[in-house]
Amino acid sequence: MNFKSVFKLSIPIFMGYFPLGVAFGILSNKLDVSAFIAVALSALAYGGAAQFMMISLFSVGTSFSLLF
Numbered sequence: 001m002n003f004k005s006v007f008k009l010s011i012p013i014f015m016g017y018f019p020l021g022v023a024f025g026i027l028s029n030k031l032d033v034s035a036f037i038a039v040a041l042s043a044l045a046y047g048g049a050a051q052f053m054m055i056s057l058f059s060v061g062t063s064f065s066l067l068f
Contacts, residue, residue, distance in 0.1 A: 020048050027052065031059035 021042070028038040037058055045051045 024048075024051055024055070028055050031055060033058050 024042065025038065033055055038055070041051045041054055045054060
């Protein structure tokens with residue numbers, strides 16, 4: 001498979017994840033969470049709902065060590 005055919009196959013996945021990523025970025029910016037925390041959650045938290053829950057907890061001052 002070449003890049004063009006793989007890109008065409010991945011467009012439906014992209015269309016699902018892109019709005020969630022934008023919403024997560026807007027929410028983390030609105031809640032004044034640091035960019036490091038937002039990027040770390042995007043890289044480490046596999047479930048989208050977990051990202052939104054954890055960003056809400058971090059915005060009120062919950063420590064990272066209390067979550068685990």
